[in-house]
Amino acid sequence: MEIKLVKDILAANNVIAEQNRQLFSQHGIYVINLMGGPGVGKTTLLERTIERLKGKRRLAVIEGDISTARDAERIAAHGIPVVQINTGGECHLDGNMVRGGLEQMDLAAIDLLVVENVGNLVCPAEFNIGEDTKVMINSVTEGDDKPLKYPLMYQVSTILLLNKIDLLPHVTFDKERFCVDARTINPRMEIIPLSCTTGEGLDRWINWLEERAGATGA
Amino acid sequence: MHEFAVAQSLLEIVEHEALRHGGTPVTRIWLRIGHLSSVVPDALRFAFAALSRDGIAEGAVLEIEEVPLRIRCRACAGEFVLEDPCFVCPQCAGAEVELISGRELEIDSMEIADGDKTR
Numbered sequence: 001m002e003i004k005l006v007k008d009i010l011a012a013n014n015v016i017a018e019q020n021r022q023l024f025s026q027h028g029i030y031v032i033n034l035m036g037g038p039g040v041g042k043t044t045l046l047e048r049t050i051e052r053l054k055g056k057r058r059l060a061v062i063e064g065d066i067s068t069a070r071d072a073e074r075i076a077a078h079g080i081p082v083v084q085i086n087t088g089g090e091c092h093l094d095g096n097m098v099r100g101g102l103e104q105m106d107l108a109a110i111d112l113l114v115v116e117n118v119g120n121l122v123c124p125a126e127f128n129i130g131e132d133t134k135v136m137i138n139s140v141t142e143g144d145d146k147p148l149k150y151p152l153m154y155q156v157s158t159i160l161l162l163n164k165i166d167l168l169p170h171v172t173f174d175k176e177r178f179c180v181d182a183r184t185i186n187p188r189m190e191i192i193p194l195s196c197t198t199g200e201g202l203d204r205w206i207n208w209l210e211e212r213a214g215a216t217g218a
Numbered sequence: 219m220h221e222f223a224v225a226q227s228l229l230e231i232v233e234h235e236a237l238r239h240g241g242t243p244v245t246r247i248w249l250r251i252g253h254l255s256s257v258v259p260d261a262l263r264f265a266f267a268a269l270s271r272d273g274i275a276e277g278a279v280l281e282i283e284e285v286p287l288r289i290r291c292r293a294c295a296g297e298f299v300l301e302d303p304c305f306v307c308p309q310c311a312g313a314e315v316e317l318i319s320g321r322e323l324e325i326d327s328m329e330i331a332d333g334d335k336t337r
Binding site: 092126 | 239254325
C-alpha cells in the first residue's frame with residue numbers, strides 16, 4: 001500500500017525554527033545566522049563588531065563548532081554573553097541546537113544575537129534556526145570561484161561580506177568576477193568588501209547592522 | 219555530510235507513519251530533491267541505510283526524483299528551467315526572477331508491505 005505524504009523532510013526543524021523566531025520577536029531581538037567556511041574570519045568579524053557596537057547595542061553570541069570552546073572564550077573576553085554549542089560531529093546548527101543555547105541566555109537583555117554557524121559552505125544553508133537574516137562571509141584567500149561552487153549558500157543569504165581585502169595584492173583573486181558570480185545567483189545580494197585587520201569597510205557593515213537591529217534597551 | 223541529519227528526519231517521518239499503519243515494514247520511499255538543494259542522493263541513501271538498520275524501514279528503497287531548477291521572470295513572465303543557478307532571465311536578462319522549484323527536500327509518499335502495490 002502506498003501512503004501519500006507530500007511533506008518537507010525538514011518540517012520538524014522548521015517548526016522549531018519558527019518557535020525560536022517567535023521567541024526572538026517577543027523579546028525584540030534581531031538575529032543573524034553567520035555562515036562561512038573555516039578560517040574566513042567569522043569570529044574575528046564578531047570581535048570587531050562587538051568592539052564597535054559596545055554601548056550602542058546589547059549583543060549576545062551563540063558559537064557553533066564541532067568541538068572546543070575556543071571561539072566562545074574569545075568572545076567572552078569581550079564581556080558579552082556567549083553560549084558555545086558543540087555539535088559533536090554535525091556540520092551545521094539546527095533549530096533544536098539553537099533552542100538549547102537560548103535556554104542559557106537572558107533574552108530580555110539582548111538586542112542583537114549573532115549565531116556563528118559551524119565553518120562550512122554547504123550544510124548550514126539547508127537548516128533554518130529562526131534567524132532574521134542569513135549573513136555570509138568569504139575571504140579573498142579562499143579563491144574567487146566559491147559562488148558558483150556553493151550556490152545554495154549565496155541564494156539564501158541576504159548579505160555577503162568579503163573579508164581580508166588587505167591581502168588582495170598578495171593573492172590571485174578576481175574581485176569583479178567574484179561579485180558578478182555572487183550576483184548572478186542572488187541579484188539582490190549586498191556585498192561589503194572589508195578587512196578585519198585594517199578596519200576598511202567595517203563602518204559599512206556596522207551601519208547595515210545598526211539599521212536593522214534596534215536599540216530597545218541599550 | 220548533513221545527509222545524516224536529513225536521513226534522520228526522513229526516518230522519523232517514515233517510522234511515525236508506519237507505526238500509525240500497524241507497524242508494517244516500509245519497502246519504498248519516494249522523494250523529491252531540488253536541483254539547488256545540497257543533498258547528494260547517494261550520500262542520503264547510505265545514511266538512510268545506516269540509520270534505519272534493525273527498524274521497520276530497514277531495506278526500504280529510496281526513489282529519488284530530481285526536481286529541476288525552474289524560474290519565472292517578473293518582467294517578461296517567461297518560465298525557464300536552468301541548468302546552472304544563474305538567476306537572470308535568459309530571455310530579457312531581467313534580474314527580478316522568482317524560484318518556482320529547485321529547493322525541494324520532500325517526501326512524496328511511501329510504500330508499506332501488504333502486497334498491494336497499486337498507487
